[in-house]
Amino acid sequence: MESNSSPHGGPGSGPGAGHDPENGPENGPGYASGGDTGHGPGPGQAPGPAPAPGHDPAAARAALDAASETRASLADRVDTPWWYHAGLALGTALGFASLDFDYGLSTYGIITGWILIPMLLGLFAARATGLGPSIASLSKRPKMFGGLLLAFIGGVVAAALFKYFLPDLRGVLTGWGVLLGVWAAVVSHRCDDILRRELRSRL
Amino acid sequence: MSGPEPVFDEVVHAPYRLRICVLLAATDTAEFSLLREELQVSDSVLSKHLKVLREAKYLTMGKEPAERAPRRTYVSLTTRGRKALDGHLAELRRLAALAAPED
Known part of the structure; x- marks a missing residue:
């Protein structure tokens, strides 16, 4: 098991499960070492405290696997x-x-179309799915997003001219707006696919 | 230098809290009930862990206005929380790599 020699342990990190003051079943399945997957205790098996990975590479790997599995399970829910x-x-x-x-x-049209509607859509989508819009969650925006933004700004400049x-x-x-609207819908839909792929990738 | 600096984080380390942070890092916002279902824990257990993370300023929680029923609670990771998680994951990767040195 772990010792108190972890280089990460500060003054508050004692031996055993000292990394967490609230050890107990509610703390979740502990990181396994050795052959356990670390994804949870088996039936009738009490979940142990969470030992600090310390110098245990197997425990760290198990923690990463558990985190990856959690992300992957979320991928199935990403459906705006x-x-x-x-x-x-x-x-x-x-x-x-x-x-x-x-x-x-x-002015009312712009405020409604470009501010109110997207904001309300985000709120209702979060209410419907429990998740925020995928476009806000991506670590990297899709390439189409940059083009859309440029086309949008270009459209506004063109409108002024x-x-x-x-x-x-x-x-x-109006034609330009319809085109951009369709583009925005495609990009938004594509963000779901990208987010799902991101979530299924290993940590 | 690229990537976050590997730093072990005591708050994130607990298995449920690591999973909560990982879930929140992957989404802009997540509802309380979604987290509960994903983690398969009770409200009280989840609340306890969220409280620890909130006290560490790793996440924010917001409720819908009172007139809406049922009121839903939304949880988001803060920049500080994201940074802590990234550092912790980097540290876990570093440790895991010790077991599997490059071939």
Whole structure:
């Protein structure tokens, strides 16, 4: 078992399970050493305290495996509802359409489409699935995300130019908004796939 | 230098807390009941571990407004918590590598 010689042990880390002041069954399955997988106690087997990995590579490996398994089980839950993607597309298009057909309501359209709708969608999606949107969880954004962001900013700049130089031209920005909306929905959907893949990878 | 510095973290070390942190690191936000189902523990056990992590400022918890029923609790890892987890995982990897030296 472990000793008190762990280089990690500070003043509070005593021998045995001293790394955790709350040892007991509620502390979870202990890290196994040797052949145990460390994923939990067997039937009738009391879960032990959590020994510090200390210098025990097997215990550290078991802890990593348990963490990997936990991540993998979460992957099955990553399934953002279809209406989240659809709503994102709608909100994006709405913002551009309100810029296009400006009847004094473009500010409301932008606030609704680009701020309120995504925010509410995120809240409702979290309520429906128990998880935040996958796009916010990724360690790395998909490549398409950068392109989408650029296209979005480009669209906003174009909107300003259209307003100034071609104030009578209607429909172009709405079309651009619809295109970006579909793009956003695809990216959002793709984020689910990427997150699932990330979660299934070993730690 | 690349990657987080391997640092053993006493708070993250406990098996359930390590799993909680790993779950939260993989998601922006997770609901209390989802964590409970994933870990297969009781409310009280989960609450206890969340409290330890919260006291260490490793996570934040927020409840829905009172008029919504049932009120749901959402949990997120803080930057500090993420850093602690990354360091702890790096340390576990370092230790695990001792058993399996590169061929």
